[in-house]
Each structure stands twice: as C-alpha cells, then as structure tokens.
Amino acid sequence: MNMESHSLICFILLASAACCLSHPSLIGVHPLDERYYSSEVIKCKDGSKSFSRDHLNDNFCDCPDGTDEPGTPACPAGKFYCRNLGSKPQFIFSSHINDNFCDCCDGSDEYEGRIHCPNTCVMGGNSGYMNNYNSKVSDLGSFSEKETKNGIKSGESVHNLTVFVVASDLEGGVTSDLKETLLLT
Helix, strand or coil: CCHHHHHHHHHHHHHHHHHHHHCCCCCCCCHHHHHHHCCCEEECCCCCCEEEHHHCCCCCCCCCCCCCCCCCCCCCCCEEEECCCCCCCEEEEHHHCCCCCCCCCCCHHHCCCCCCCCCCEECCEEHHHHHHHHHHHHHHHHCCHHHCCCCCCHHHHHHHHHHHHHHHHHCCCCCHHHHHHHHHC
C-alpha cells in the first residue's frame, strides 16, 4: 500500500471513532425506546420539557419523570432496563444503579465496575431456579420402586422425563447440564 492509502485508512478509522464517541451510550434504555433518543433534542416522556442529547445520562435530572437519566441514579422516578439476555428482561428503579448490589442477572446495572456482577442469566429463568431444578432431576434416580407411592418404577419416570426433555430441547428450552444429568441416570 502507498502512503495515500494508509492516510485514507487512518482517516476512516478516526472518523469512525469520533462518530461513535459523539453519541453517548444508551445505557438502561429498552430497545424499543432507542429510536426515541436518536434526535438531538429529546422531549421528556411526560411532555414537561425538552433536553439536548448531550444531557442524556449526564447524572443530572432534567426531566421529572427520569426520561433523561435511564442509565444513572440521578432521577428518583427513573427506570433502568436490564436486557438480561438468556433470561427475562426487566425494569428496575434507577436508584439501584451502581449501588454495589447486582439487581440485573446480566450485571448491567453495576457498569461502573466497583463490584463484579457475574452474568447469572440462563435460558428460561435464573440460575438459582435452574440449579434447584437440576438437583431435583438428579434425585429422581435415587428412589427405589418401594419408595414410590403409585408403584411407578423410577426407571419409567426417568424415561418419561427424558422424552419430555428431548421434546423441550427441540424447542430450545433445555440446558446442556440438564441433558448431561439425564444421560448419566
């Protein structure tokens, strides 16, 4: 490559970086609301006033309803959107952002990094639920035929559960840990 090509590549990279840095991140914004925040002048959702885009997430409450601070704890009425990929998305009060407590299972509410929030989101729910479920499934193999009240053999129960899990897996709702547990019984 010649010097002109190198200069052009450097210019494009710098222009891309400047473009990306000029728009503040839409932290705490529901994906359907991202377009709402795309203009340079944004109205508070309650209609009380407007603010410029550079006041978005600046840690100063301009809107009484918290529209301008979805990603900071500045507004008492503000809401923060947890994407919680792999689990159920949710809104939390903005006062819970960066409070040293992991409210979102993906840890997105503690973005300042003062504490580490591991991503505990799993497909179909939270990890506590899945751990409890997995332990109950592994306990199925520990019953003897005498211990069952209705006379169903534990082998039949595990077989029926395996069929259910395989059917659920076709719909994408079973974790690899659960499949592994069932294959070992």
